[in-house]
Amino acid sequence: MTVALYRRHRPTRFEDLIGQDVVADTLRNEVRAGTLAHAYLFAGTRGTGKTSTARILARAVNCDSPREGEPCGECRPCRELLDGTTVDVLEIDAASNRGIDEMRELRDKVKYLPASLRRKVYIIDEAHMLTAEAWNAFLKTLEEPPEHVLFVLATTEPHKVPETVRSRVQRFDFRRVSTASIAEHLQTITDQEGSAVDADALQLLARAAQGSVRDALSYLEQALALGERPVTVAAARRGLGLADPATLQALARGLAGCDAATALRAANAAFEAGADPRQLIRELARLARSAELCAIGYPEGAEGTEEEVELCRELADIGAAGFWLTALDIFATAEINLRQPVDARLQVELALLRLVRPAAGRDEAGTLEALETRLSALERGQTQAPTHGTEQPVTTTAPTTQAAPSEATHDPSTVEGWKQLWPMLVEAVNRVDVPLAGVLRDCRPLEAEQGHLVIGANSPFHFDRIHDPKKGVVLAEAASRIAEGPVRVETQLYGQEQRAETGTDPGVVSDLTQAVLDTFAGSRVTATRLREPGSSRDA
Numbered sequence: 001m002t003v004a005l006y007r008r009h010r011p012t013r014f015e016d017l018i019g020q021d022v023v024a025d026t027l028r029n030e031v032r033a034g035t036l037a038h039a040y041l042f043a044g045t046r047g048t049g050k051t052s053t054a055r056i057l058a059r060a061v062n063c064d065s066p067r068e069g070e071p072c073g074e075c076r077p078c079r080e081l082l083d084g085t086t087v088d089v090l091e092i093d094a095a096s097n098r099g100i101d102e103m104r105e106l107r108d109k110v111k112y113l114p115a116s117l118r119r120k121v122y123i124i125d126e127a128h129m130l131t132a133e134a135w136n137a138f139l140k141t142l143e144e145p146p147e148h149v150l151f152v153l154a155t156t157e158p159h160k161v162p163e164t165v166r167s168r169v170q171r172f173d174f175r176r177v178s179t180a181s182i183a184e185h186l187q188t189i190t191d192q193e194g195s196a197v198d199a200d201a202l203q204l205l206a207r208a209a210q211g212s213v214r215d216a217l218s219y220l221e222q223a224l225a226l227g228e229r230p231v232t233v234a235a236a237r238r239g240l241g242l243a244d245p246a247t248l249q250a251l252a253r254g255l256a257g258c259d260a261a262t263a264l265r266a267a268n269a270a271f272e273a274g275a276d277p278r279q280l281i282r283e284l285a286r287l288a289r290s291a292e293l294c295a296i297g298y299p300e301g302a303e304g305t306e307e308e309v310e311l312c313r314e315l316a317d318i319g320a321a322g323f324w325l326t327a328l329d330i331f332a333t334a335e336i337n338l339r340q341p342v343d344a345r346l347q348v349e350l351a352l353l354r355l356v357r358p359a360a361g362r363d364e365a366g367t368l369e370a371l372e373t374r375l376s377a378l379e380r381g382q383t384q385a386p387t388h389g390t391e392q393p394v395t396t397t398a399p400t401t402q403a404a405p406s407e408a409t410h411d412p413s414t415v416e417g418w419k420q421l422w423p424m425l426v427e428a429v430n431r432v433d434v435p436l437a438g439v440l441r442d443c444r445p446l447e448a449e450q451g452h453l454v455i456g457a458n459s460p461f462h463f464d465r466i467h468d469p470k471k472g473v474v475l476a477e478a479a480s481r482i483a484e485g486p487v488r489v490e491t492q493l494y495g496q497e498q499r500a501e502t503g504t505d506p507g508v509v510s511d512l513t514q515a516v517l518d519t520f521a522g523s524r525v526t527a528t529r530l531r532e533p534g535s536s537r538d539a
Contacts, residue, residue, distance in 0.1 A: 006217040009189055010052050012082065013070050014060075017049050018185050018213050019177035026172070027053070028069035031060045037170040039142055039151040041127075043158035044174025047212025051091075051125060053174075054152040055081070058089045058121040061150060077117050088117040094129040103130070103137040110141055110149050120149045127153040128160035135162050143168050176211025179203070179303070185213060186220055196230035197223070204236050207286075207303065208279070241276025242283060249311055252287050255327065256318040257424035260356045267348060277344035278335060281351065285331040291315040292324035317481065318424055320431050330355050412483035418445035418453060421482055428478035436474060439465045452488050453479055458495040466491045
């Protein structure tokens with residue numbers, strides 16, 4: 001049976017540990033000086049070398065000829081430990097041996113001398129899984145073990161280890177390994193294995209591992225198993241179940257513009273192409289983190305290729321303040337849910353909708369404010385808006401600002417293109433003027449060409465709001481950001497002729513009633529005490 005890569009290339013010396021220099025140097029010095037503690041707590045995320053370090057320490061304290069604190073790897077104790085044939089080093093999985101009976105048995109056995117080595121070493125993995133009763137039974141032994149016993153507790157959740165235990169051990173925190181260190185390690189492994197892998201593919205695998213060397217080696221093995229040589233970025237993506245970059249970018253842009261349909265279409269395309277749901281959430285979380293860092297003015301903290309960093313700058317510019325922070329929270333919850341036996345695709349879609357739908361819902365206060373403004377105007381008798389030909393449209397040109405690049409299918413020189421870009425325009429306006437964004441949702445592009453956009457409103461109230469010169473500046477600046485260049489915005493009232501002709505029709509509701517209907521989508525009029533204009537009876 002073939003041995004997995006991460007087992008074949010497990011470090012055997014302190015100097016072989018990846019990204020844990022402080023831990024390695026301290027333990028090596030303690031071994032060399034003979035100042036070892038009786039118990040250690042190794043804490044850190046998975047795949048950072050906790051168990052490997054514990055095994056190296058077990059060899060170092062039993063080695064017949066240690067070299068500067070390192071095990072020689074050649075003496076009988078070192079060979080027995082490397083071969084796994086000794087009974088004096090025991091690895092206990094606390095997840096399956098977590099009860100009081102197991103700890104009582106261990107407590108009874110530690111008093112016996114080693115069978116062949118100088119010291120017995122007990123490595124307790126996932127130590128946080130022990131029950132409170134088990135810790136109580138183990139505590140006295142852990143505090144004052146026999147001279148020939150060394151304990152190493154390894155855990156990914158040190159906060160779950162009782163304080164009474166943490167105060168009796170020497171703690172080492174294993175940090176996540178940097179992407180650069182993992183990529184360099186993968187290059188060394190592929191050279192040793194004689195496998196051809198592109199440098200960009202190694203970078204992709206290292207980044208996907210999120211600080212875990214073991215995960216990175218598992219991903220490399222998956223990529224190598226595809227059989228393609230050299231292993232390209234595309235092959236590595238297929239091996240990992242990662243979405244195509246173009247699909248991922250379309251999905252991220254859809255989220256930034258609060259365009260649920262676009263986001264779900266992109267997610268569906270990713271799944272149809274074989275993307276793994278958990279990896280998709282991780283990739284989105286990585287982009288969300290980088291976008292939030294760009295939004296707060298810390299772009300150098302963003303991770304990814306130059307193209308991805310530029311995308312994150314765009315996402316930061318489009319998304320509302322705090323949008324990507326909310327995204328990180330939702331994606332983190334989704335990843336936890338995906339560890340359970342659930343419909344993975346549904347969980348991803350729910351996460352996307354939870355992010356986009358509340359983002360649209362945040363405009364509720366603005367919509368209500370717009371309704372109040374409209375009602376006040378109606379009460380003052382200011383509901384009449386100029387019709388075509390009675391007033392020149394507002395024309396505003398905004399200077400170029402930091403732009404949000406648009407896709408080829410979202411051409412800002414065509415009406416169809418602006419229809420696709422409309423959610424992004426609404427969101428861009430929302431960041432500056434929430435009530436105006438609420439009004440803009442009910443408007444639409446009427447005409448468009450390069451550097452020119454005509455926005456149409458089908459009611460006097462909507463027209464009054466977007467026709468205001470100050471509001472026109474806001475609209476022009478937002479449109480210019482979306483189109484990556486100056487855009488002259490005009491506003492027009494449309495669809496009024498039919499309304500004027502049927503003004504006495506009792507089926508036509510007033511602006512006041514329509515305002516309520518616009519605010520509470522899905523409602524219908526069953527009765528009203530308001531008298532419609534041009535009617536002598538109640539509607």
